[in-house]
Amino acid sequence: MQVINPTPKPMLLSSTAGVSKTLQPDTPTEVDGLLLQLALRQGCRPVDSSGRSAPATVVASDVTDEQIREAIHELIERNDPMTFTSLGKPRVRDVAVVVGAEVSRDQVERVFESMPGKASD
Numbered sequence: 001m002q003v004i005n006p007t008p009k010p011m012l013l014s015s016t017a018g019v020s021k022t023l024q025p026d027t028p029t030e031v032d033g034l035l036l037q038l039a040l041r042q043g044c045r046p047v048d049s050s051g052r053s054a055p056a057t058v059v060a061s062d063v064t065d066e067q068i069r070e071a072i073h074e075l076i077e078r079n080d081p082m083t084f085t086s087l088g089k090p091r092v093r094d095v096a097v098v099v100g101a102e103v104s105r106d107q108v109e110r111v112f113e114s115m116p117g118k119a120s121d
Contacts, residue, residue, distance in 0.1 A: 001036055001097065002028045003044040013038045033082050037093065046097050063101050068111040071098035 005011045005023035014020040015034045023029045023039065028047045031039050040046075072090050075083045075098065083094040090112055096103045 002047045003039045004047045065111050071095045074098050
C-alpha cells in the first residue's frame with residue numbers, strides 16, 4: 001500500500017527485524033507489513049493509485065457493515081499475519097486503511113464475530 005509522509009522532514013521507519021525505509025515528505029511510497037503499521041502509527045496517510053490522500057471526512061458512523069466485511073475479507077486474502085491480533089481478530093487500523101475511513105473497534109468486532117468461517121474459528 002502507498003502512504004504519504006505529511007511532515008516536512010524525511011521519516012525513517014525501522015523494524016526490529018532490521019528492515020528500514022525512509023519516507024520523503026509529500027512523496028507516495030510503497031510500504032507493507034510491519035513498516036505499513038509503523039507508518040500509520042507515525043501519522044502517514046494512505047494514498048490511492050494516483051497519489052492523492054484518502055478522504056479524511058468519512059467517520060465511523062458513515063461506514064457500513066458490508067464495507068467492513070469486505071475489508072476483513074481483503075485482509076484475510078492478503079494472508080498477512082500482521083493484520084490480525086494474536087487472537088486472530090483483524091486489527092482495527094488495518095480495516096480502517098482498507099475501508100479508507102475511521103472505524104471503531106466495536107464495529108469491527110461485531111462484524112467479524114458475525115462472519116461465518118472467520119479466521120479465529
